[in-house]
Amino acid sequence: MVQQQTPPTGQRDLDGNPVPDAPDLSWMDKTLGWGIKARVEPFGGGMTIDALNVGVYAEVPDHIPFRNRLPRGAYPAPGAGSIGGYYLQDKHEQWAECAGRLYEEGISRRWSTATDVPWDTAYDLPGDVELAICQVATELSQHASVETEVVSGWLQNLSPGYHEVKLYLSTATYDAARMFEGYRKRAMLNGGGMMLESPGGMNRTIMETYAGWSQTVLGMWFVRNALDTTILRYLAVHGPSEADRVLAARLIPDRMRMAAYAVDHIRFAISKKPELVIGFQVWLGGVEFAQARDLRDPVLTEALAIIFGGSVAGMDEGMKVVRRMLQDFVKMYLSRCKQANLDRSKSLSGAFQGMLSGMAPPPRPQA
Amino acid sequence: MATEAKSEKYITTFQQLMEEGRKNGYRLDWLLPRETFGAQINSNAEAGGLLLQDIDRGPFAQIPDWSDNMTGRPRGATTRPNAARIGNYSIRTKADIWLKNASQLYEEAVQRQWSSAVDVPWETMEELPDDIERAECQLATFLTEVEFVAGDVPGKWISETTPDYYEPRMFLISQIMDEARHMDVFRKRAFANGGGLMSQTTNVALSGGAIDSARDFTEMSARLHISGEGLVLSIFRMGERMSYNDAEKAIYRLAASDESRHVAFGVMHLQYLAQTDPQRKEEIHSYLDEIELGLVAGTGGQNPAQRGTPSNAALAILLGGGSDAASIEEGGQIALAVRQRQVKEYVQRIKVAGLGDRFENGRANATLAAYVSA
Numbered sequence: 208m209v210q211q212q213t214p215p216t217g218q219r220d221l222d223g224n225p226v227p228d229a230p231d232l233s234w235m236d237k238t239l240g241w242g243i244k245a246r247v248e249p250f251g252g253g254m255t256i257d258a259l260n261v262g263v264y265a266e267v268p269d270h271i272p273f274r275n276r277l278p279r280g281a282y283p284a285p286g287a288g289s290i291g292g293y294y295l296q297d298k299h300e301q302w303a304e305c306a307g308r309l310y311e312e313g314i315s316r317r318w319s320t321a322t323d324v325p326w327d328t329a330y331d332l333p334g335d336v337e338l339a340i341c342q343v344a345t346e347l348s349q350h351a352s353v354e355t356e357v358v359s360g361w362l363q364n365l366s367p368g369y370h371e372v373k374l375y376l377s378t379a380t381y382d383a384a385r386m387f388e389g390y391r392k393r394a395m396l397n398g399g400g401m402m403l404e405s406p407g408g409m410n411r412t413i414m415e416t417y418a419g420w421s422q423t424v425l426g427m428w429f430v431r432n433a434l435d436t437t438i439l440r441y442l443a444v445h446g447p448s449e450a451d452r453v454l455a456a457r458l459i460p461d462r463m464r465m466a467a468y469a470v471d472h473i474r475f476a477i478s479k480k481p482e483l484v485i486g487f488q489v490w491l492g493g494v495e496f497a498q499a500r501d502l503r504d505p506v507l508t509e510a511l512a513i514i515f516g517g518s519v520a521g522m523d524e525g526m527k528v529v530r531r532m533l534q535d536f537v538k539m540y541l542s543r544c545k546q547a548n549l550d551r552s553k554s555l556s557g558a559f560q561g562m563l564s565g566m567a568p569p570p571r572p573q574a
Numbered sequence: 575m576a577t578e579a580k581s582e583k584y585i586t587t588f589q590q591l592m593e594e595g596r597k598n599g600y601r602l603d604w605l606l607p608r609e610t611f612g613a614q615i616n617s618n619a620e621a622g623g624l625l626l627q628d629i630d631r632g633p634f635a636q637i638p639d640w641s642d643n644m645t646g647r648p649r650g651a652t653t654r655p656n657a658a659r660i661g662n663y664s665i666r667t668k669a670d671i672w673l674k675n676a677s678q679l680y681e682e683a684v685q686r687q688w689s690s691a692v693d694v695p696w697e698t699m700e701e702l703p704d705d706i707e708r709a710e711c712q713l714a715t716f717l718t719e720v721e722f723v724a725g726d727v728p729g730k731w732i733s734e735t736t737p738d739y740y741e742p743r744m745f746l747i748s749q750i751m752d753e754a755r756h757m758d759v760f761r762k763r764a765f766a767n768g769g770g771l772m773s774q775t776t777n778v779a780l781s782g783g784a785i786d787s788a789r790d791f792t793e794m795s796a797r798l799h800i801s802g803e804g805l806v807l808s809i810f811r812m813g814e815r816m817s818y819n820d821a822e823k824a825i826y827r828l829a830a831s832d833e834s835r836h837v838a839f840g841v842m843h844l845q846y847l848a849q850t851d852p853q854r855k856e857e858i859h860s861y862l863d864e865i866e867l868g869l870v871a872g873t874g875g876q877n878p879a880q881r882g883t884p885s886n887a888a889l890a891i892l893l894g895g896g897s898d899a900a901s902i903e904e905g906g907q908i909a910l911a912v913r914q915r916q917v918k919e920y921v922q923r924i925k926v927a928g929l930g931d932r933f934e935n936g937r938a939n940a941t942l943a944a945y946v947s948a
Binding site for chain 2: 230231232234235237238239240241242243244245247251252253254255256259261262264275276277278280281282283284286287290291292310311314315317319320321322324326327330334335337338339342345348349352353355356357358359360361362363367370373374377378380381384385387388391392395396397398399400401402403404405406407408410411414415505506509510512519520522523
């Protein structure tokens with residue numbers, strides 16, 4: 208297979224290196240496994256990324272010794288060197304078995320806020336409800352914006368050897384961007400626009416996660432995502448217009464894929480390194496504190512109460528729905544923890560216990 | 575298409591509502607309409623729906639030349655004095671990242687998403703001669719490797735950019751999505767027809783390391799969007815000539831559609847910078863000096879048509895139809911035409927970006943002229 212090298216004829220490149228007459232074909236034998244054929248899924252799923260994990264390429268190692276862009280299973284070049292970044296080289300730091308499937312699902316469920324939301328149904332709502340929607344939209348949009356920054360910033364640290372994770376996180380960033388622009392569009396639709404920025408405690412907690420990607424996942428997709436998903440579920444039912452209900456309902460599957468990755472990843476990490484549980488528990492205690500502190504600020508809950516109650520006059524009724532919503536949020540969060548073998552039921556913070564009991568949000572501040 | 579804002583009319587109403595709420599113990603100090611309140615936007619389903627480029631009005635449409643947004647708030651949102659300064663953004667100067675059509679490029683990307691799983695007719699692939707299959711797989715391995723660059727590096731810069739410039743951020747996010755799909759589709763190609771992955775690029779410099787190293791967004795964008803992706807786009811556009819089945823043709827056609835947006839981003843950003851921050855033109859020319867050296871001497875990497883690399887040899891085999899000397903010779907001639915096309919397209923892009931004076935004043939690499947005139 209290797210073509211005989213012919214001696215250089217005197218031709219040189221700009222660096223002065225001799226240019227051979229015939230190309231070096233030694234690369235034609237450089238493969239770790241030849242004759243592999245991936246199969247298209249028989250029931251319409253097409254050629255999926257997981258279908259490529261066959262033969263020698265099915266092995267996903269526990270550690271990637273390279274800090275460059277070697278595609279997993281490619282023939283390594285001994286002098287390739289390091290590219291910098293990619294310092295998360297261990298499988299337990301990022302892996303989730305479902306990542307490849309989530310990636311393909313994310314692509315197959317693609318949609319557009321421009322054309323898939325019946326925006327014309329959201330005109331001429333009562334002014335207080337419209338402003339309340341704009342406030343909620345501002346906060347959800349900001350949550351998503353922070354999420355895009357965080358996930359995209361981590362990509363350069365995650366080893367390409369676990370490409371399924373990187374692929375899924377690319378779709379997750381894209382999904383978060385869609386939530387950002389979907390709620391910006393909603394806020395601008397009737398001119399209400401972006402209102403008061405979010406309190407920022409959870410944004411800070413998620414961004415300042417230098418302990419590792421797993422900790423980021425816990426804050427961003429166990430806690431914050433559970434809150435956002437619960438809000439979306441309630442908006443999908445109680446949203447004041449069809450556009451509001453459709454937008455929220457469309458976003459829920461995107462959010463759920465993030466949760467699925469998060470739970471699967473943390474469960475995998477704990478299965479490989481049980482000692483991580485203690486640190487994760489401590490970290491989640493801090494995250495719960497930050498989330499509860501943000502929720503003590505009344506802006507988001509007041510806005511939701513107006514939406515759910517139908518007006519400022521209906522806020523007391525609306526606040527009852529908000530309390531049920533926060534109860535559901537904590538239940539969802541605890542469920543995720545339990546599925547990941549990270550039981551929080553006995554160490555839940557007081558504020559979260561309050562929400563779980565239906566007592567929260569905390570007492571109203573005096574006007 | 576906005577109707578008149580009606581905020582004046584609402585102010586009194588909202589003050590009354592606020593008072594009513596406060597009597598019941600709610601704070602409601604946030605319940606104040608902004609000046610644009612009541613200005614409806616036509617969602618215009620016939621013209622593509624509610625598009626990002628059409629939504630911002632008033633203060634939300636004011637893109638600051640310099641951003642003091644350190645809390646990550648959405649552009650135009652009201653500030654909270656107690657919000658944490660979490661936004662340690664290095665890009666807070668508009669000219670450093672801006673372009674005029676980022677929203678349009680983002681919306682176009684959303685509309686043109688495709689699936690490597692089902693939109694490529696994998697069933698059209700039939701067994702190929704062994705040398706052709708190995709060449710396909712080597713090229714696919716190379717492209718899989720370099721597509722990581724084009725996703726991971728923009729990701730870093732998104733997190734470095736203030737959300738006041740959300741439009742270019744949104745485009746870069748769509749690029750991450752596109753590049754994930756490219757990485758995925760070329761990996762799929764390597765396994766779809768009885769082959770496998772082949773050799774990694776021999777060193778990181780040849781797989782785009784210089785793009786990672788850039789300390790400035792425009793420097794990075796010139797290396798990635800103008801050079802790297804521009805070169806790859808020229809190859810993808812020649813896909814018809816090196817494809818052996820409809821699946822490969824579809825891959826190159828779909829990937830070229832994505833790459834053309836990425837290149838457009840780079841060109842339009844350079845154009846904006848050249849127009850608004852002309853004192854940086856000399857600096858940008860110095861980046862282009864390096865890029866041109868890469869074009870003619872292959873020092874920049876990311877170019878499968880670069881001489882002396884496995885991917886170049888693979889291209890010659892695919893274009894010539896075999897690995898015998900005559901086929902490689904023929905393929906090499908066609909590959910040379912590819913390189914000429916790469917150079918011509920590069921020259922055109924730089925002219926559109928407003929930096930074409932380098933081709934008139936002798937600044938451009940002299941070897942380029944030979945390619946252009948060939």
